[in-house]
Amino acid sequence: MTTDLDLAPLTGSPAGLAELAGAATRAAGALHGVRDDLARVAGALRGHRSGAVDAARELLARLTLDVVLCADVLRTVAGVLAQRATGLTSEQDAAARALTARDDALARLARAEADEVLALRADPLVPLPDAARDAWDARVRAVQAREDVAAAERAWRDARDAKDSASRQAAPLLDGLADARAVAVSARHGVGAADHATAWARGTDLAARVPVALGGDRRARDAARTDLFAAMTAADGDPALWTAFWDAVDPASLLAVLGTDPPPGAVTALSGGLGVWAASAARDEQRDLGDRLVRGVGVGTATADRAARLGDLLGAARLPAAVWTGAADAVVERHRATGQDDVEATDLAPLVVAVADGLSAHPRAALDHLAPVDPDDLRERLHVWFGATPPDGWPDGGVAVTGMLAAAVAVGSRADVPTQQRTALVVSVVTKVVHGYRGLLSVNAPVGGSAVGNVVDVYRPYLESVDENVHLQQDGDPRPGPGLLLTDLGDRGRVEGTSIPWSTAQPRLDPFALREVITATSATPADAGRWLSALDDHVEATVTVATERDLGPDARERLFLDTLDDVGFVSGSIQSPVIADAEQATGLGSVAATGAGVGLSLATAFSSAGVSVAATAAGAALPGLVPDHVDAARSEVLRTEPTLRDRFAAPLNRAAVDLDVAAGASPDDAERRNEALAPGGEGATKSFGNGYALGSDLARTLGETT
Numbered sequence: 172m173t174t175d176l177d178l179a180p181l182t183g184s185p186a187g188l189a190e191l192a193g194a195a196t197r198a199a200g201a202l203h204g205v206r207d208d209l210a211r212v213a214g215a216l217r218g219h220r221s222g223a224v225d226a227a228r229e230l231l232a233r234l235t236l237d238v239v240l241c242a243d244v245l246r247t248v249a250g251v252l253a254q255r256a257t258g259l260t261s262e263q264d265a266a267a268r269a270l271t272a273r274d275d276a277l278a279r280l281a282r283a284e285a286d287e288v289l290a291l292r293a294d295p296l297v298p299l300p301d302a303a304r305d306a307w308d309a310r311v312r313a314v315q316a317r318e319d320v321a322a323a324e325r326a327w328r329d330a331r332d333a334k335d336s337a338s339r340q341a342a343p344l345l346d347g348l349a350d351a352r353a354v355a356v357s358a359r360h361g362v363g364a365a366d367h368a369t370a371w372a373r374g375t376d377l378a379a380r381v382p383v384a385l386g387g388d389r390r391a392r393d394a395a396r397t398d399l400f401a402a403m404t405a406a407d408g409d410p411a412l413w414t415a416f417w418d419a420v421d422p423a424s425l426l427a428v429l430g431t432d433p434p435p436g437a438v439t440a441l442s443g444g445l446g447v448w449a450a451s452a453a454r455d456e457q458r459d460l461g462d463r464l465v466r467g468v469g470v471g472t473a474t475a476d477r478a479a480r481l482g483d484l485l486g487a488a489r490l491p492a493a494v495w496t497g498a499a500d501a502v503v504e505r506h507r508a509t510g511q512d513d514v515e516a517t518d519l520a521p522l523v524v525a526v527a528d529g530l531s532a533h534p535r536a537a538l539d540h541l542a543p544v545d546p547d548d549l550r551e552r553l554h555v556w557f558g559a560t561p562p563d564g565w566p567d568g569g570v571a572v573t574g575m576l577a578a579a580v581a582v583g584s585r586a587d588v589p590t591q592q593r594t595a596l597v598v599s600v601v602t603k604v605v606h607g608y609r610g611l612l613s614v615n616a617p618v619g620g621s622a623v624g625n626v627v628d629v630y631r632p633y634l635e636s637v638d639e640n641v642h643l644q645q646d647g648d649p650r651p652g653p654g655l656l657l658t659d660l661g662d663r664g665r666v667e668g669t670s671i672p673w674s675t676a677q678p679r680l681d682p683f684a685l686r687e688v689i690t691a692t693s694a695t696p697a698d699a700g701r702w703l704s705a706l707d708d709h710v711e712a713t714v715t716v717a718t719e720r721d722l723g724p725d726a727r728e729r730l731f732l733d734t735l736d737d738v739g740f741v742s743g744s745i746q747s748p749v750i751a752d753a754e755q756a757t758g759l760g761s762v763a764a765t766g767a768g769v770g771l772s773l774a775t776a777f778s779s780a781g782v783s784v785a786a787t788a789a790g791a792a793l794p795g796l797v798p799d800h801v802d803a804a805r806s807e808v809l810r811t812e813p814t815l816r817d818r819f820a821a822p823l824n825r826a827a828v829d830l831d832v833a834a835g836a837s838p839d840d841a842e843r844r845n846e847a848l849a850p851g852g853e854g855a856t857k858s859f860g861n862g863y864a865l866g867s868d869l870a871r872t873l874g875e876t877t
């Protein structure tokens with residue numbers, strides 16, 4: 172829109188607008204002809220049946236919809252341009268008449284002023300009364316001329332303002348129609364081009380009202396917010412309006428306006444509109460808005476309210492991956508820029524939870540965010556998400572951040588080898604980070620329930636290398652820093668002396684840190700059961716490997732014994748709180764509660780072997796904890812070991828026997844050949860027992876064995 176010079180002819184070309192309107196009308200008419208042609212082609216396909224014909228019909232249907240939509244847009248554009256051409260003609264004519272009237276009034280003013288001067292300089296021969304009368308008459312005419320000049324200038328400005336107002340009304344209509352993606356969104360929602368253009372204008376107007384609601388005194392602000400929220404609620408479900416709104420609104424102003432108590436209807440409308448906008452926006456636009464939304468939280472006393480409102484807004488929206496990626500990157504950048512003390516972490520918690528939860532729905536995006544190629548960047552990002560926990564934990568108990576990690580690991584551990592390696596590095600780093608200062612598992616509020624399930628899922632692909640990581644530690648390998656792979660340390664493969672590969676790239680895990688992770692996430696029978704279920708699956712997967720690779724008896728036995736090493740360490744780690752709590756106990760109550768809640772019920776409530784010696788120990792052993800808490804606790808953990816060993820050794824032994832019988836051995840020979848794998852066999856007892864002792868803390872260091 173051009174700016175007109177003051178008191179000059181109004182700019183613009185009605186003829187040019189009319190010509191454009193005519194061209195748009197002709198183009199719309201031509202498209203109607205195209206639509207008819209497409210209909211004839213579609214008609215010619217009737218009665219034909221084939222894959223190619225079906226594809227052609229589908230293409231014709233899409234083309235027809237596009238043609239009809241384009242014709243509708245062109246017809247609407249033609250109407251706006253034609254109306255504007257007519258209006259501009261009227262406005263220019265009115266301005267021209269005003270300028271002519273002003274010129275005439277200025278000429279009259281000049282003559283009147285000259286006549287007054289002449290009258291005051293009258294010839295002495297002219298009678299004085301006549302001279303005075305002529306001067307007065309000239310002065311009256313001058314006053315009238317000045318009033319006419321002012322009236323003409325007002326008329327010109329009225330014409331200019333009318334032109335500006337009409338142009339401002341037409342501009343958003345045309346802008347909305349020029350946005351092809353927005354028009355297409357409206358069309359999919361059954362909104363025609365004309366209604367789309369009108370709704371688009373309302374959306375830009377609604378966005379413009381947001382900063383206005385921040386101005387004035389408190390009463391004015393409250394009134395403006397009330398009106399704004401009412402308008403937002405009323406606009407719920409209008410695709411064109413919300414596309415225009417989210418294109419134009421400033422996120423920081425919006426979060427400031429939402430304040431502490433926005434009406435739920437307004438938040439719902441905003442969230443739904445954000446989803447509509449994002450569904451049609453380009454990836455870069457989506458990412459940019461995610462970034463700007465998080466940056467809009469700002470700093471200061473209002474941070475908590477704004478973060479909470481943005482968390483509500485994002486939590487209710489269905490958004491593509493790029494929005495969440497932009498938001499997640501902004502969370503990391505904010506941490507880099509400001510650090511993050513306890514207050515900041517608490518204030519931002521609802522927002523961080525919403526972003527992590529949103530990213531969890533897009534596993535590959537979650538992986539790419541958490542596992543960048545740069546290892547330093549990877550460590551920093553993981554520290555932000557898993558090492559900067561609010562002092563009292565996440566408001567959702569850690570479900571969102573652990574869900575994001577589990578989703579990333581699930582997709583990354585099954586991807587190509589370089590991606591597997593990045594994923595394994597993530598787990599290696601996280602295993603240490605979660606126990607650092609403000610780590611996920613070191614703050615005042617322990618994770619539980621679904622969050623524990625997520626943690627277990629993170630380690631499922633890597634249970635097969637627990638034994639290898641423990642043995643590296645026992646063999647004198649220095650306690651590893653985070654961010655290493657087994658292949659970085661001359662990895663011997665899954666089973667030494669065989670060609671059995673890892674199912675996925677394996678991380679170098681610090682066994683001490685891994686034990687702490689398992690211990691912290693198995694504090695209840697239900698949580699311990701999640702780990703045991705994962706171990707059951709690991710045993711089943713091992714049997715599948717042995718079956719599919721048609722291993723010989725020796726290689727199979729080594730594989731099965733290594734697996735018992737794996738499950739023994741994890742099972743022992745589940746039991747370690749029994750000993751740890753006994754060491755800290757000051758009386759029978761705490762030890763009894765811990766032993767009954769974790770140690771005993773672990774072996775009975777979840778054991779596939781049923782009630783065993785551990786069940787009897789529930790009534791008999793706990794009183795013995797009074798004189799010597801630690802020794803009694805260790806004894807209790809030892810009594811639990813056979814039940815757990817049987818749970819995992821029995822299916823491996825059965826599988827080995829069945830495979831040998833299938834290969835032609837007699838049942839008795841197969842039983843004898845696999846005696847080492849029997850639950851009470853020497854091999855199973857040693858393999859499971861060593862890992863169990865280390866994990867449960869029966870052995871005081873990872874260099875000790877039973």
